[in-house]
Amino acid sequence: MHNKLEELIEKAKAAVAQVGDLKVLEELEIEYLGRKSEFSQFMKSLGALPPEDRRTFGQRANEAKKTIEGIFMEARAAFAARAAAAVAETEWIDVTVPGERPPEGHLHLTSQAIREITGIFAGMGFTRVRHPEVEWDWFAFESLNMPGDHPARDEWETFFMDASPDAKLGKMVLTPHTTSGDVREIQKGRLPVRMINISKTYRRQIDVSHVPMFHQFEGLLIDKGIAVTNLKGVLDRFAQEFFGPDRRTRLRPFHFRFTEPSFEIDVSCGVCGGTGIVASGAKCRLCKEGWLELGGAGMLHPNVLKAGGLDPDEWSALAFGWGVERTMMMKSGVRLDDIRELYRNDFRFLRQF
Numbered sequence: 001m002h003n004k005l006e007e008l009i010e011k012a013k014a015a016v017a018q019v020g021d022l023k024v025l026e027e028l029e030i031e032y033l034g035r036k037s038e039f040s041q042f043m044k045s046l047g048a049l050p051p052e053d054r055r056t057f058g059q060r061a062n063e064a065k066k067t068i069e070g071i072f073m074e075a076r077a078a079f080a081a082r083a084a085a086a087v088a089e090t091e092w093i094d095v096t097v098p099g100e101r102p103p104e105g106h107l108h109l110t111s112q113a114i115r116e117i118t119g120i121f122a123g124m125g126f127t128r129v130r131h132p133e134v135e136w137d138w139f140a141f142e143s144l145n146m147p148g149d150h151p152a153r154d155e156w157e158t159f160f161m162d163a164s165p166d167a168k169l170g171k172m173v174l175t176p177h178t179t180s181g182d183v184r185e186i187q188k189g190r191l192p193v194r195m196i197n198i199s200k201t202y203r204r205q206i207d208v209s210h211v212p213m214f215h216q217f218e219g220l221l222i223d224k225g226i227a228v229t230n231l232k233g234v235l236d237r238f239a240q241e242f243f244g245p246d247r248r249t250r251l252r253p254f255h256f257r258f259t260e261p262s263f264e265i266d267v268s269c270g271v272c273g274g275t276g277i278v279a280s281g282a283k284c285r286l287c288k289e290g291w292l293e294l295g296g297a298g299m300l301h302p303n304v305l306k307a308g309g310l311d312p313d314e315w316s317a318l319a320f321g322w323g324v325e326r327t328m329m330m331k332s333g334v335r336l337d338d339i340r341e342l343y344r345n346d347f348r349f350l351r352q353f
Contacts, residue, residue, distance in 0.1 A: 005064040009030075012068045013062040022079045029072045035280045039065065047296040092169060110215060110342060112199050113328035117217050120241045124234065125261060126219060131181030133200050134161065137170030140180040144258035152257045157204040174202035178218035179258060179321050182300065186222055186308025191315070193222040198324065208285055208338045209292075216295070217326035222310070222317040228261065231297060231318040243267060244332045250273065252292065259298025259319060266291040270330045271337050286337040292330055295322030 012032050019025045033039055038205065043061055107115070118128050137148075146152050148170075156176035163172040181197045197218040206212055233250070239249045248268040256262040266273030269287035276290040277283060286292060297320035302312035329336045332352075336342075341349055 003324075004042065004105065005060060007248075008042070009064055009067050011069075012071050016071055016075045019075065022076070025072065025075055025079065032068055033065070033072075039068070042089065069260060074171055075211060083321070106353075108342075109328065109334075109350070110325055112353065113331075114215065114326050115218075116242065117238075117324065117327070118196065118198065120238055121217075121219065123198040123241075124194075126194050129181070129185065129195045129197050131175075131178070131184050131197050131199060133202075135173055135175040135180045136166060138166075138168065139183055140173055140175055140177070140209075142170065143183040143304065144179060145301050145303040145307075146257045150257065159202050175199070176203050177201055177321055178216040179319065181218060182220050182258070183304065183308045186305070186310060189309075191222060191310075193220055193225075194318070195220050206340070208340070209326060211325070211339055214326075214339075215337060216321050217324055217327075218321045219317070220300070220317060220319050222300070222305075222315055224297070224315060226316040226318055228299060228318075231263075231299070231320070234318070235297065235320065239267065242327070243330060247330070247332065251297075254296065254298075256298060257302050258298050258301050259296070260301045262296065262298035265294045265295055265297050265320070265322070267327075269293075269328050270332055271335050283339065285328070293328070294327050295320065322337055 014024065015028055015032070018029060031037060039061075047251065049057060122128070127160045140156075140158070141150075141153055142148070158176045159174040161172040161174065165171045178197050178199050178201060181199070185193055185195055185197075197220075198215060199218075200213055202213050203210070204212060210269035219234065221234070235249065235251075239247065243249075247270070250266045253260045253265040254264040267291055269276070269292050270282060271286050272278050272284035272290060274290040275284075276288060278285075284290070297318070300319050305312045305315060305317065324340055325339050328334065329339060
């Protein structure tokens with residue numbers, strides 16, 4: 001039996017020496033040490049020996065098993081070393097080579113416009129404030145001179161919230177315009193006021209120049225002796241800085257319940273150059289006639305001042321509210337004729353800005 005164990009060890013050494021693949025080595029190990037191996041059969045035959053021989057041969061068999069296991073362990077280590085050496089040759093890294101900068105994103109075009117608008121008005125002394133996007137009917141309509149049954153409410157196509165109404169403030173709505181923050185600002189009692197409120201607003205409408213969620217910036221200036229000339233000066237200053245000197249603006253008389261007198265502010269279209277006709281000769285999809293409405297403006301109505309607790313004989317105010325996206329679309333060089341492109345998340349479009 002001693003000779004048989006020695007022969008088994010020598011056979012294992014010779015077989016392992018011929019192996020050139022790790023998978024073959026694993027199969028060979030099963031062949032020599034597995035449940036059906038020659039060594040396993042040898043161990044079973046020990047049971048037939050006398051007890052005094054069984055212990056001696058059993059001890060020798062365990063030593064032989066450890067020797068064979070060591071042979072396979074050394075072979076595996078040799079395969080691992082060769083594999084590591086190959087990786088070092090094929091996958092080496094030159095740490096002195098300059099790295100490649102990862103791709104970087106940037107602010108969305110709307111966020112860029114919000115920052116620029118904020119900066120322009122900050123230069124005119126306007127302070128950025130925040131007011132709720134989920135608002136009460138009283139601030140959105142009642143305090144702005146629009147009673148519950150007034151038809152002017154229809155223009156805002158409002159989303160009403162499924163929430164319990166407040167006894168004094170009425171129903172809860174998604175704010176349809178940033179003007180709802182005007183009376184909130186007056187109620188702070190810190191006069192005079194020169195604020196700019198930029199926020200999300202919501203209306204049930206969508207086409208090339210409307211989306212259900214959009215951003216507005218609301219300007220409010222309250223002081224003594226404020227007149228339309230102040231309004232015109234503020235709007236002209238903004239137009240010159242944001243759109244550039246080659247763009248034209250105009251004020252059209254209009255009617256808003258919360259301003260008197262009221263105006264709509266237009267800017268010459270940046271897509272067609274204010275002609276209403278694009279290069280192909282077709283009618284401009286965006287403006288149709290060369291002008292695009294940016295938003296409303298006017299002198300704050302006396303009833304709105306009263307709703308905030310101010311005496312309209314002592315204080316006067318100007319206010320204006322424009323859509324951020326629509327204003328940005330008219331910026332020189334943008335040439336965007338469909339506002340919905342801003343929120344389609346198309347990288348081919350967004351990476352241009």
